[in-house]
Amino acid sequence: MTVRATTAPGMPAAHAERGTRVPTSAVVAGGVAVVAVAVALSLLVGTQAVAPADVVTALTGGAVPDDVAGIVASRVDRTLVGLVVGAAVAVCGVVLQGLTRNPLAEPGILGINSGAALAVVVGIKLFAISGVGGYVWFALAGAIVTAVVVQLLALLAPVRAQPVTMALAGAAVMATSTSIVGAILVSDQGALDVFRFWQVGSVAGRGAGIVLDVAPFLLVGFVLALSSGSVLNTVALGDDLARGLGQRVLVHRLLAAAGAILLAACATALAGPIAFVGLVVPHVVRAVVGPDHRRILVGTVFAGPVLVVVADTLGRVVAAPSEVQAGIICAVIGAPFLVGLVRRMDVT
Amino acid sequence: MSAAVLAVREARRGVHRRQRVLLVALGALVVGLFLVRALLGDYRISFVDGIRMVTGTTIPGASFIFMESTLPRACMAVLAGAAFASAGAAYQSMLRNPLASPDVLGITLGASAAAVFAVVLLGWTGTPVALVAFAGAVGVAATIHGFAGRGGAATGRMILVGVGLAAVLSSVVHWVLLRADVYRAQDALVWLTGSLGSVSWSEITRLAVVVAVALPLLVVVTRQLGVLGLGDDLAAGLGVRAGRMRLVVTALVVLLAASATAVCGPIAFVGFLSGPIARRLSRGRTSVPAAALVGAAMVLAADHVSAYAVPGTAYPVGVVTGLAGAPVLVWLLVAGRRSLQEAS
Numbered sequence: 159m160t161v162r163a164t165t166a167p168g169m170p171a172a173h174a175e176r177g178t179r180v181p182t183s184a185v186v187a188g189g190v191a192v193v194a195v196a197v198a199l200s201l202l203v204g205t206q207a208v209a210p211a212d213v214v215t216a217l218t219g220g221a222v223p224d225d226v227a228g229i230v231a232s233r234v235d236r237t238l239v240g241l242v243v244g245a246a247v248a249v250c251g252v253v254l255q256g257l258t259r260n261p262l263a264e265p266g267i268l269g270i271n272s273g274a275a276l277a278v279v280v281g282i283k284l285f286a287i288s289g290v291g292g293y294v295w296f297a298l299a300g301a302i303v304t305a306v307v308v309q310l311l312a313l314l315a316p317v318r319a320q321p322v323t324m325a326l327a328g329a330a331v332m333a334t335s336t337s338i339v340g341a342i343l344v345s346d347q348g349a350l351d352v353f354r355f356w357q358v359g360s361v362a363g364r365g366a367g368i369v370l371d372v373a374p375f376l377l378v379g380f381v382l383a384l385s386s387g388s389v390l391n392t393v394a395l396g397d398d399l400a401r402g403l404g405q406r407v408l409v410h411r412l413l414a415a416a417g418a419i420l421l422a423a424c425a426t427a428l429a430g431p432i433a434f435v436g437l438v439v440p441h442v443v444r445a446v447v448g449p450d451h452r453r454i455l456v457g458t459v460f461a462g463p464v465l466v467v468v469a470d471t472l473g474r475v476v477a478a479p480s481e482v483q484a485g486i487i488c489a490v491i492g493a494p495f496l497v498g499l500v501r502r503m504d505v506t
Numbered sequence: 507m508s509a510a511v512l513a514v515r516e517a518r519r520g521v522h523r524r525q526r527v528l529l530v531a532l533g534a535l536v537v538g539l540f541l542v543r544a545l546l547g548d549y550r551i552s553f554v555d556g557i558r559m560v561t562g563t564t565i566p567g568a569s570f571i572f573m574e575s576t577l578p579r580a581c582m583a584v585l586a587g588a589a590f591a592s593a594g595a596a597y598q599s600m601l602r603n604p605l606a607s608p609d610v611l612g613i614t615l616g617a618s619a620a621a622v623f624a625v626v627l628l629g630w631t632g633t634p635v636a637l638v639a640f641a642g643a644v645g646v647a648a649t650i651h652g653f654a655g656r657g658g659a660a661t662g663r664m665i666l667v668g669v670g671l672a673a674v675l676s677s678v679v680h681w682v683l684l685r686a687d688v689y690r691a692q693d694a695l696v697w698l699t700g701s702l703g704s705v706s707w708s709e710i711t712r713l714a715v716v717v718a719v720a721l722p723l724l725v726v727v728t729r730q731l732g733v734l735g736l737g738d739d740l741a742a743g744l745g746v747r748a749g750r751m752r753l754v755v756t757a758l759v760v761l762l763a764a765s766a767t768a769v770c771g772p773i774a775f776v777g778f779l780s781g782p783i784a785r786r787l788s789r790g791r792t793s794v795p796a797a798a799l800v801g802a803a804m805v806l807a808a809d810h811v812s813a814y815a816v817p818g819t820a821y822p823v824g825v826v827t828g829l830a831g832a833p834v835l836v837w838l839l840v841a842g843r844r845s846l847q848e849a850s
Contacts, residue, residue: 261666262665262666266673311836314839314840323839325605326604326605326835326839327835327839329605329835330831330832330835330836333774333775333778333828333832334828334829334831336828337699337824337826337827337829338825338828340699340822340825341821341825343692343695344696344699345819347688347689347692350688350691350695351688354680354683354684357680358677359677434670434674434677437669438670482681483681485680486677486678486680486681489673489674489677490674490677492674493671493673493674496667496670497649497653500663500666500667501653501663
């Protein structure tokens with residue numbers, strides 16, 4: 159059955175009546191084109207100048223000097239990580255915002271990032287791990303545990319209060335884990351020195367192999383999250399109506415939430431906390447493709463990677479020869495987007 | 507006079523009486539915790555000795571600990587707790603949303619980001635840092651309110667913009683920490699966690715002046731906030747100019763939150779939780795004085811625990827408020843769902 163949520167309660171409805179009818183095929187075509195441009199830029203631009211011809215030669219397997227090959231390989235890796243992380247965080251944002259009917263929901267607000275951060279700090283402190291390969295499993299475990307705790311806390315509240323309860327539970331978990339992180343770091347300079355490079359959020363210095371490590375989790379997460387479009391549309395109508403329409407609301411919601419949690423956990427494990435993408439991308443995409451969650455999900459798969467990859471590319475340029483991490487650039491370029499959207503929104 | 511009028515009057519009296527009892531009880535709690543914090547440290551000081559030292563007598567050994575460490579920290583805990591808590595309660599009440607405390611909306615973070623930037627990268631100290639922190643908080647508050655739209659009542663918008671700004675500001679803080687050498691980064695981290703470890707009497711005086719001026723004003727103004735709940739037009743009909751009132755409340759909230767942040771950093775949870783706790787204690791009524799007392803008690807107790815709980819290690823007070831605040835929030839969620847949900 160198809161349920162089209164035109165004016166979703168609790169959701170910004172300003173764009174609903176505009177009747178944007180961009181066909182899904184156009185969304186996909188435009189998305190592919192923009193992603194291609196972003197990827198090309200990411201491969202061609204960097205702190206070290208490499209001639210575009212050399213990049214192409216290296217990519218197609220031709221003979222190039224070793225240093226050029228190394229640079230191109232690292233650019234390929236970070237582009238790949240950026241694509242995966244961008245898609246994961248942004249899709250997670252759509253699902254969380256849809257499920258909680260809370261336009262603010264995103265991995266950071268729900269405490270997932272800080273839970274991962276806590277696990278990473280514990281890993282650094284107790285097991286002396288350093289290096290992204292070691293962080294992955296700590297971050298993944300921390301993110302999943304935190305997300306489940308927040309979900310359970312939210313379930314304590316009556317259904318109608320769940321969006322606010324979840325955000326508050328997220329805030330509680332965030333403050334607690336931030337406190338523990340602070341307690342560990344104020345007395346351990348070495349751990350701080352390692353941790354501060356993780357917490358800015360970056361896609362640099364991660365080999366493609368790490369993506370393969372978390373690939374099974376990512377795959378399950380994407381399948382669950384991307385297939386939740388019609389569930390999200392139903393949730394947008396309100397629980398009573400959804401039940402009346404015969405959807406098994408609870409099961410579907412739990413599956414969608416599980417998908418979102420897996421995606422957020424993988425993204426944080428790969429890149430550290432990249433907070434802004436999950437918040438802003440769903441709103442931008444909704445403004446373009448309209449309120450149908452299935453189309454929003456499709457659009458987000460493209461828009462999220464574009465934001466992260468472009469942010470990473472910009473970060474190599476703005477402060478050359480040093481780099482600004484993608485997490486920071488994402489926040490800086492994401493904010494005006496959000497502000498512009500909020501100006502036109504019909505939220506009260 | 508009809509029986510109904512008498513019944514209403516009696517009910518109102520009951521509410522006021524309960525409110526008075528609550529304030530007296532909270533005040534006694536704050537005084538008790540203050541004495542504990544100031545007198546009962548690793549080095550115990552008798553009440554009489556404390557009075558003598560405050561009035562100018564020097565007692566070798568005790569004087570240094572009391573006058574330079576425990577007493578200023580106790581004073582600062584009261585001031586900072588009251589400032590954060592009253593600012594949080596007033597803002598949550600004005601925006602009628604339990605999420606809308608200055609720390610969640612990035613106002614506190616505006617102050618910390620500006621201060622961390624000035625301290626770590628520019629090497630500033632003292633009053634200029636406080637001014638920069640204030641400017642940061644004003645900047646965030648002005649942006650948030652600028653986007654609230656002409657109606658002014660669009661709190662959803664304000665929260666969205668505020669959370670967005672908070673994300674940007676925290677990445678600024680992370681970036682600054684990354685640029686600094688690790689010693690400075692650690693100093694900054696202690697401050698960012700919220701610490702009373704290095705307060706001076708001049709800072710206490712400054713914050714005391716701010717609290718003495720702003721807190722009573724805030725108490726008076728917030729009494730009328732309920733009228734805003736009726737909508738701006740109806741409020742205007744009742745003689746309340748909603749826009750100007752929001753401006754006054756915001757200015758006071760920013761002043762209190764930024765001044766406290768400039769001295770001891772953002773102490774987790776105090777601004778966010780004091781309002782809901784006070785509301786729960788006073789059975790659903792917003793009370794800025796009660797919230798201020800709750801905040802003062804919270805910071806006093808947390809500072810005592812942070813200083814003495816683990817022998818040999820003094821943690822920043824924000825570590826303890828963060829740890830202790832989470833269960834309190836969960837308790838509020840479970841036991842007082844209604845009060846959080848309805849939010850004003």
